[in-house]
Every structure is written in C-alpha cells, then in structure tokens.
Amino acid sequence: MEDILDKKVVFDYFSGHTTPLQKKAVEAWLQDTANHEQYYQWLHEWELSHLQATASWQDAFNRTQERVNQEIPASSPFLSVSYNRSWWAFSNRNMVAAIVLVTLIGASLFGLKDRIFYKTIQVGYGQTEQVKLTDGSLVVLNANSSIRFPRFGFGDGTRTVELTGEADFQVQHSPKNQRFVVVTPKGLQVTVLGTQFTVFARQRRSQITLRTGKVALQMSQTPKAPSIIMKPGDLVTLDNSGKLTRAHTTNPEVQSAWKHQRITLERTSLKEIAAILQETYGFQVEIKEPELADRTATGSFPAHNADEVLEMITELFDINFTRQNNKIVFKD
Known part of the structure; x- marks a missing residue:
C-alpha cells in the first residue's frame, strides 16, 4: 500500500479528497512514529498554501455570540418549559467564554507544537550569521533574514528548509x-x-544564483510543470508577477559578496541600492530627484556597517544625504 503514498496523496488527505484506499494508506503510514516529522512538515507546507481556508476564531465568536443573544419568542409553539432569562444569558455567556478559551488553547498548542518540532534562526538588521545544519550543510544568513527547519531528524527523514530573506548555501x-x-x-x-548557491527571497523579487553543481527550480503552485534545471553561473529571477527569467553571469560570487562584508555593484541603480539599505539596515530611503534614482554605478567596496555604506554611496554617486533616525534622504 505504501507505493500509492506520496506528498500529493498526503496533501489530498489534508483537503479531504482522498479515496478510502488512500485514506487507509495514510493512516497506516502514520502508525510509524518515524513518519511523524515528515507528516508535520507536509502539514505546515499545506497550511502555508491554504491560508484562505484558515478559520477566524474572532468571526466564529461573533457569530456564536449573535446566536446566543437572539431572544427566543415567548409565543414559540415549540416551547413548553419556562426558563429564567438571566440564568440563560449567564449560562450561555459562560459557554461562549469556554468555546473561546478552548480555541485560544488550541492555537497556543499549535504554536507550541511548531516550536517543539521546528527551529527558527532569525538575523537582525546589519548582521550576518553562519549556521551549520546537522547534515553537515553550511548556511550563511544575510541581515534581516530567517531560516526554519525541523529540529529533530534533519538529514534522515527530511532536508527541507524554509527561507525568508537571503542566504548562501x-x-x-x-x-x-x-x-x-x-x-x-x-x-x-x-x-x-x-x-553551492545563493538564494534571495525578499518582497521585491526572488533570485537564485548557482555557483557549483546543479539545482532544479519548481513553483509549488504548478507542481506538474517541468522543473528549470540550473547550471553553474545561471541566475534565475522570479518577479512579483510570477514570471521566471534565466540569465548567465561569469561571476556568481558577486551575489554572495555580503558574506565577506562587501557590497558589489554592477551598473546598479541608486533605486536598487535604496532597496538594499532598507532590507539590510532597516532604513526608510527617499530619493528627491527621479533622474537620480536611475543613476548607476559599478565597483566593489567594504560594507562593515551602515555608515561605511552611506559614505561609499555619497562618494560613488557624488550626491549628498540627510539622516534623521532611520530615514535617509538622497539629493544632488
């Protein structure tokens, strides 16, 4: 029966769309505790892709409260027993409170389960951190980035990690x-x-740069579509419209220069640098003149801290800036 069990079948099981035979296969598979970690990983992936199905406890509470507060007509032909209105209201308020309490406890237990089974490492603004996974793989996280992976059995049952931000693998x-x-x-x-590869996964775009070896790219929304097979030097970008484009670079190490506390520009616009300042150091950046935003520069420079980067930008672009707290304004 195990030959009919795969990730898609388990996803169908979560959605309630499995056949009786598939349902029996999943339940038999779950009898083995060694499969529990994989099960929770797939459950988390399924929940991420089905957020619209998540129930709102606040909406449920409001609907329940409306039903409880509705007055039952005294002349109802179905009522032959008198009741104390104040006791009824008090009793049902307690029932609603109990429902909400159970809901909140359930949410807390789900969060507890997540913390027990998964480990999350988050790096703050202006920092980098090196993480060695239990399978021997090395991950370097850039500033304002996080990685999440199974706390137990990584390298045995699964080698799946979730990245938000930027990391080199x-x-x-x-x-x-x-x-x-x-x-x-x-x-x-x-x-x-x-x-060895670098992954950039931020709000404005996602980007994969391959240095050595071979990787396959797949969109979770289209699991049956052919994978994109990358070769060393390939750079694949996913824009906000969902379009994937492939390019080639002779110097893929440029994409991970931040590991060595450097910033490398290749005809990079000031607008792009403003985004880097926001993502890496948490600045709010304003560029006064539109033509200034399109100005580009090329070079490689030290980037040990925000002040060093700002000094480099003003010299390279021959511009001025003002700074108030975390807001930067560039102008000619």
Missing part, C-alpha cells in the same frame, strides 16, 4: 542521495543534491 552531499530543498515565501522551491 553549501549543501553537504547525502550518502543516500537525499534531496536538499529550500522553500521560499512566494512558492519557489529549490531542489539540490550537493552544491
């Missing part, structure tokens, strides 16, 4: 050729065996 080859998977918030999934 050096994936350790698995003796069993087990896939290493990076999932991004917009549904871009990077699957590898053993390789």
Whole structure:
C-alpha cells in the first residue's frame, strides 16, 4: 500500500479528497512514529498554501455570540418549559467564554507544537550569521533574514528548509542521495543534491544564483510543470508577477559578496541600492530627484556597517544625504 503514498496523496488527505484506499494508506503510514516529522512538515507546507481556508476564531465568536443573544419568542409553539432569562444569558455567556478559551488553547498548542518540532534562526538588521545544519550543510544568513527547519531528524527523514530573506548555501552531499530543498515565501522551491548557491527571497523579487553543481527550480503552485534545471553561473529571477527569467553571469560570487562584508555593484541603480539599505539596515530611503534614482554605478567596496555604506554611496554617486533616525534622504 505504501507505493500509492506520496506528498500529493498526503496533501489530498489534508483537503479531504482522498479515496478510502488512500485514506487507509495514510493512516497506516502514520502508525510509524518515524513518519511523524515528515507528516508535520507536509502539514505546515499545506497550511502555508491554504491560508484562505484558515478559520477566524474572532468571526466564529461573533457569530456564536449573535446566536446566543437572539431572544427566543415567548409565543414559540415549540416551547413548553419556562426558563429564567438571566440564568440563560449567564449560562450561555459562560459557554461562549469556554468555546473561546478552548480555541485560544488550541492555537497556543499549535504554536507550541511548531516550536517543539521546528527551529527558527532569525538575523537582525546589519548582521550576518553562519549556521551549520546537522547534515553537515553550511548556511550563511544575510541581515534581516530567517531560516526554519525541523529540529529533530534533519538529514534522515527530511532536508527541507524554509527561507525568508537571503542566504548562501553549501549543501553537504547525502550518502543516500537525499534531496536538499529550500522553500521560499512566494512558492519557489529549490531542489539540490550537493552544491553551492545563493538564494534571495525578499518582497521585491526572488533570485537564485548557482555557483557549483546543479539545482532544479519548481513553483509549488504548478507542481506538474517541468522543473528549470540550473547550471553553474545561471541566475534565475522570479518577479512579483510570477514570471521566471534565466540569465548567465561569469561571476556568481558577486551575489554572495555580503558574506565577506562587501557590497558589489554592477551598473546598479541608486533605486536598487535604496532597496538594499532598507532590507539590510532597516532604513526608510527617499530619493528627491527621479533622474537620480536611475543613476548607476559599478565597483566593489567594504560594507562593515551602515555608515561605511552611506559614505561609499555619497562618494560613488557624488550626491549628498540627510539622516534623521532611520530615514535617509538622497539629493544632488
């Protein structure tokens, strides 16, 4: 029966769309505790892609309260027993409070389960952090980034991590050729065996740069579509419209220059640099003149802190800036 069980079948099980035979196969599979971690990982992935199905406890509470507060007509032919209105209201208010309490406890337990089974590492503005996973893979997180992965059994049952922000990966080859998977918030999934690559997954776009090895890219929304197979030097970008484009770079290390506390520009516009300042240091950036935003520059410079980067920008673009708290204004 195990040959009919895969991720799609388990997703159908969560949605209530499995056949009786598939349902029996999933339940038999769950009898083995070794499968529980994979089950919770797939459950989390399914929940991320079905957020619209999440119930609102506040809406449910309001609807329940409306029903409880509705007055039952005294002349109702179905009522032959008298009741104390104040006791009824008090009793039902307690019932509503109990329902809300149980709902909140359930939500807390779900969050507790998440903290027990998964580990999240988050890096603040202006920082980087190196993380060595239990399978031997090395991850370097850029500023304002986070990675989430199973706390137990990583490298045995699964090698799936979730990335928000930017990270550089050096994936350790698995003796069993087990896939290493990076999932991004917009549904871009990077699957590898053993390789070195950089993933950029922020609000404005997602981008994968491959240095060595081979990776396959897949959108979780279209699991049956052919994967994009990347070769060393390939740079694939996913824009906000969902369009994937592939380019080639002779210097893929540029995309991970931040690991060495450097910033590398290749005909980079001031508008793009403003986005980097916001993502890396948490600045709010305003560019006074539209033509100034399109001005570009090329070069590689130290970037140990925000002040060093700002000084580099003013010299490189020959511009001035004012700074008030975390707001930066560039002007000629």
